[in-house]
Amino acid sequence: MNSATATTHPVRPDALLGWMGSLADPTRLRLLRLLDREELSVQELCGVLKLPQSTVSRHLKTLADQGWLSSRREGTLGYYRLADGLAGGARRLWKLARAETDGWPAARQDDLRLEARLKERRSEAERFFAGAASEWDRVRADAYGHEFEQQLIGALLPPDLTIADLGCGTGSFTLELAKSGARVIAVDQSAAMLKYARRYVKEFDNVELRQASLEALPITDQTCDLAVLVLALSYVAEVEPVLREAFRILLPGGRLFVVDAVAHGDESFRRRLGQARPGVDPDSLLETLGRIGCEPASWTGPISPRAGRAGPDLFLARGTRPRAKA
Numbered sequence: 001m002n003s004a005t006a007t008t009h010p011v012r013p014d015a016l017l018g019w020m021g022s023l024a025d026p027t028r029l030r031l032l033r034l035l036d037r038e039e040l041s042v043q044e045l046c047g048v049l050k051l052p053q054s055t056v057s058r059h060l061k062t063l064a065d066q067g068w069l070s071s072r073r074e075g076t077l078g079y080y081r082l083a084d085g086l087a088g089g090a091r092r093l094w095k096l097a098r099a100e101t102d103g104w105p106a107a108r109q110d111d112l113r114l115e116a117r118l119k120e121r122r123s124e125a126e127r128f129f130a131g132a133a134s135e136w137d138r139v140r141a142d143a144y145g146h147e148f149e150q151q152l153i154g155a156l157l158p159p160d161l162t163i164a165d166l167g168c169g170t171g172s173f174t175l176e177l178a179k180s181g182a183r184v185i186a187v188d189q190s191a192a193m194l195k196y197a198r199r200y201v202k203e204f205d206n207v208e209l210r211q212a213s214l215e216a217l218p219i220t221d222q223t224c225d226l227a228v229l230v231l232a233l234s235y236v237a238e239v240e241p242v243l244r245e246a247f248r249i250l251l252p253g254g255r256l257f258v259v260d261a262v263a264h265g266d267e268s269f270r271r272r273l274g275q276a277r278p279g280v281d282p283d284s285l286l287e288t289l290g291r292i293g294c295e296p297a298s299w300t301g302p303i304s305p306r307a308g309r310a311g312p313d314l315f316l317a318r319g320t321r322p323r324a325k326a
Helices: 013-023 026-037 042-049 053-065 088-101 105-144 147-156 172-179 191-201 239-248 267-272 282-292
Strands: 069-074 077-082 162-166 183-188 207-211 224-230 250-261 297-300 314-320
Touching (some): 026 088, 042 105, 162 172, 191 207, 239 250
Parallel strands (some): 162 183, 162 224
């Protein structure tokens, strides 16, 4: 028998009663069920729960004050998810509550509406790109310029690499990568965008174009030296699954580069470019990169001068897949 015995620290009564009080409401239980699955905005939660914003915001504040939730802002939108660092007692209590609510009719309806909302996120971007492909290069150049592409290529090369260009769009950046001599696997979900990409890279035999969602890449595990997401995350339904897929395909020591607009409040710009969200918060992105295993992760910005451009500032984030320890 092991002489060392584990020391159990009892939960303070006020903490236990606080946790129980937080869960003693059906609306808060429904909120936690959703936020345990996905990071959602207040507006999305209102739509899924079919409740007014004042009610949802009030219950979110109660849960946040008790430490159940973490939150962040992207422009004018607030996003919430179940906190990663829940105390052990709170997590055990939540697992019990979640299991007991699985059969609730209201919870089943919430799950169906959540699936519909996530599907809507994806279809919004698909509809936009189907109609915008012919004008996309001009629209993107007006918004962001071209300078950031040269800066990014300078950070990515030498040429004897396999590079995944994820969310390649019409292939203008893919073309720049191809000129380096690297093998490039370019992936996009939009057939319309890939049609234009084929015209760009038709003379290069070191480029493969593949149609797929960024959440399910048609690329074998640990086969790429680099993965790049250039102005892509603003269009995806959820950021973390895309980053996890990008991380999956990296070789040990491989690098992940993300270029996107810094989170902003320009809703008209977001709608004009058909984006799912108004930019990306760099610090939140670094937290996600750390959570999926990228080491180290950092960001710099702005990487393209704002003068003469219609769009928000851009940032460059990078992370590395650790090498196996000897």
